[in-house]
Amino acid sequence: MFRLFSTLVKIGIASLVTGVVLAKLNLSAEQILNELGLTPEQVMDWLTKGVVWAIPNIVLGSMVIVPVWLVVFLFRPPRG
Numbered sequence: 001m002f003r004l005f006s007t008l009v010k011i012g013i014a015s016l017v018t019g020v021v022l023a024k025l026n027l028s029a030e031q032i033l034n035e036l037g038l039t040p041e042q043v044m045d046w047l048t049k050g051v052v053w054a055i056p057n058i059v060l061g062s063m064v065i066v067p068v069w070l071v072v073f074l075f076r077p078p079r080g
Contacts, residue, residue, distance in 0.1 A: 033040060
């Protein structure tokens, strides 16, 4: 759990530093998206479509993975 928290903190700090540098260079997210030929609405639409696609597949996969993990966990020999 500590490794996950540590990784999230590192990502947050790196994002903050990168954002400060880009702001000092007078760059905004909208300008970068315009250079790529995208609009914020297109990006949000793609993210929404990605989530709508991913959620049913995650649920379907977990219907197989979770019971298999539970069986393996239950039949694992005790530690120490």
